Amino acid sequence: MLDTHEQQDLKEFLVALFGNQAQGWPMNEGVFNLTYELVQESSSCSDLMDLVPSPHAYFSNPMSWMKKQAREIFLRALKDRKDHYVICLKASAVKMVRQFQMAAAGV
Numbered sequence: 001m002l003d004t005h006e007q008q009d010l011k012e013f014l015v016a017l018f019g020n021q022a023q024g025w026p027m028n029e030g031v032f033n034l035t036y037e038l039v040q041e042s043s044s045c046s047d048l049m050d051l052v053p054s055p056h057a058y059f060s061n062p063m064s065w066m067k068k069q070a071r072e073i074f075l076r077a078l079k080d081r082k083d084h085y086v087i088c089l090k091a092s093a094v095k096m097v098r099q100f101q102m103a104a105a106g107v
Contacts, residue, residue: 017093025104034103038092045088
């Protein structure tokens with residue numbers, strides 16, 4: 001059973017992701033488990049996003065930019081902390097919204 005603080009934290013996260021429809025969802029074990037699944041699913045996408053270089057500035061030297069990007073990509077991959085990109089979470093959320101609605105309804 002989630003305590004009040006955990007329910008509030010979970011609700012804030014889901015409202016940021018799904019919008020106001022999540023305001024009415026009960027923060028129960030089913031919704032928590034789906035949230036855990038959503039974060040797990042989005043983690044592989046977030047790992048891949050670390051490999052995407054930033055946009056090239058028009059006035060910069062392309063070879064210098066490419067070397068710098070390669071270094072930055074490598075260093076991001078070495079980080080201990082795993083960040084999730086919002087776009088990855090939102091993509092997973094779109095796929096799972098019906099599951100969340102059903103869990104919130106107790107189905």
